[in-house]
Amino acid sequence: MSPNRRSFVDPLLEWYENRGRHRLxxxxxxxxxxxxxxxxxxxxxxxxxxxxxxxxxxxxxxxxxxxxxxxxxxxxxxxxxxxxxxxxxxxxxxxxxxxxxxxxxxxxxxxxxxxxxxxxxxxxxxxxxxxxxGDGIAAVDTNVRRLVARFVGLEPDSSEVAARADGLVPPRRSSDFQHAMLDFAAAVCTPRDPDCDGCPLAGGCDSAETAADG
Incomplete structure (x- = not known):
């Protein structure tokens, strides 16, 4: 299992299954x-x-x-x-x-x-x-860009963010994964005061580690 699968993809999908906006x-x-x-x-x-x-x-x-x-x-x-x-x-x-x-x-x-x-x-x-x-790609808006950039340790405006987002997509669950990123960015990894203490991705998140070191 890849580190990204273990620290980002799987916990994010699990969070989505339990707390995502499934009724839209x-x-x-x-x-x-x-x-x-x-x-x-x-x-x-x-x-x-x-x-x-x-x-x-x-x-x-x-x-x-x-x-x-x-x-x-x-x-x-x-x-x-x-x-x-x-x-x-x-x-x-x-x-x-x-x-x-x-x-x-x-x-x-x-x-x-x-x-x-x-x-x-x-x-x-x-x-x-x-x-x-069901294409295995990501769609990067402001919210997804913020989430992925924080996790991998890039500036949000970096040209690399979109490619890194594509690289995280689980091919058979691209739709769920896209929805999960959007919902998680709106509820947990918010623009201001993100809930890093309760974040299921914190163990592998570059921003969370940086904040802890500081």
């Missing part, structure tokens, strides 16, 4: 690739708690690109109005239109094709690859 609606088993894509677009710069209320009604009404394109723009805007970001309705319309025009309504797996969709950047594309297709 886009994490439900059986969500389609399109429903996952919708969630990732809505989650951009928006909290999970805010998206949770708007997501389920939206995908129940518009579960496919065809349904999004067929809907009136004002209806789409109304359904995501609680997020305060009605412009994302236009993102969803244009993204769905491109899926129909170029991919027969199917969400592509290749990152280059995902990045060509309106409203999809690197993080969103990687998240779709992870949660829809």
């Amino acid at each position: 609606p886009w994490r439900e088993p059986g969500r389609s690739a399109f429903e996952i894509l919708i969630a990732e677009i809505l989650l951009q710069r928006t909290t999970a708690s805010a998206v949770a209320g708007a997501y389920a009604p939206f995908v129940a009404r518009h579960p496919t690109p065809e349904a999004v394109v067929a809907a009136r723009s004002d209806e789409l805007e109304e359904r995501i109005a609680p997020l305060g970001l009605s412009k994302r309705a236009a993102f969803l319309e244009r993204c769905s239109g491109r899926l129909l025009a170029r991919h027969s309504g199917t969400v592509p797996r290749r990152r280059s094709e995902l990045l060509a969709l309106h409203g999809v950047g690197e993080y969103t594309a990687r998240s779709v690859q992870i949660h829809a297709f």
Whole structure:
């Protein structure tokens, strides 16, 4: 067993199983690739708690690109109005239109094709690859960057963080692992006053060791 598996991956997954946010609606088993894509677009710069209320009604009404394109723009805007970001309705319309025009309504797996969709950047594309297709990669946002950088002893803005995050991913549990990193960074490894004393990763964490030495 590798040191990272023993000190980071396994305890993080165990923490997630016991304390993760399993009830978020886009994490439900059986969500389609399109429903996952919708969630990732809505989650951009928006909290999970805010998206949770708007997501389920939206995908129940518009579960496919065809349904999004067929809907009136004002209806789409109304359904995501609680997020305060009605412009994302236009993102969803244009993204769905491109899926129909170029991919027969199917969400592509290749990152280059995902990045060509309106409203999809690197993080969103990687998240779709992870949660829809099980690709063994990581999606690095501010929270994941902070967690991984602290653990391996890098500055958060280091160009190495993303590669180190990819290297930590357990290939068969990439979706759970991604969710675990996000939830753990939000609840334990917080920007200020992280709970290092009660952290199950502290034994192998470079930042925790540095703090203890100091």
